[in-house]
Amino acid sequence: MKSFAQLFLVAAMLASAFSASANSAEPAKAAQPDLAKGEASYGAVCAACHGADGNSGTPTFPKLAQQHPQYLVKQLQEFKSGKRANPVMMGFASALSEDDMRNIAFWVASKAAKPGFAKDKEAVALGERIYRGGIADRQVPACAGCHSPNGAGIPAQYPRIGGQHAEYAAAQLTAFRDGVRKNSLQMNQIAAKLNDREIKALADYVAGLR
Secondary structure: OOOHHHHHHHHHHHHHHHHHHHHHOOOOOOOOOOHHHHHHHHHHHOHHHHOOOOOOOOOOOOOOOOOOHHHHHHHHHHHHHOOOOOHHHHHHHHOOOHHHHHHHHHHHHOOOOOOOOOOOHHHHHHHHHHHHHOEHHHOEOOOHHHHOOOOOOEOOOEOOOOOOOHHHHHHHHHHHHOOOOOOOHHHHHHHOOOOHHHHHHHHHHHHOOO
16 A cells, blocks of 8 residues: 555646646637738628728728728627627628638738828817817817827727728717717717717818828
């Protein structure tokens, strides 16, 4: 019969072996996006509305070029689930797998965004004041705090909005304000404090950021 010391030694050896095996196992890495597949899928599904290189030529369709890929994946997921309501985009997103979404998002994010232009000088002045300084008496924060001074956003947190079509930007701010778009409580709360004139001014200013 084995002594207590022998049993203790065997147990210690087994524990050591298990610990070494566990420490040597590397965590599973997320699959890398396939840009070639992303380009093909984008061309088949997205290009007709958003432009061949993600620079939409139609003001009601957003520019996607150079957008943060994590943001694009999140939007596609939420179109598919219905959290972001849009029947047309839900139809397209529903046909995409998670890999498809990631491939498309990273491919279009690699394309350079074409600059936009502001159109109304008076609106731009008001838009700049709100974008850079907010509206203190209504507790509207400066947009630049999250979306950066030049509209580049913060990767994986806040989307790029600089150079976006003014018409699209205004439509989204209005949808957030009116509770039509519900996939960002933060934006619902901010936009709820803006009137039509301020939304239009912000959208026009954002269109000229670069």
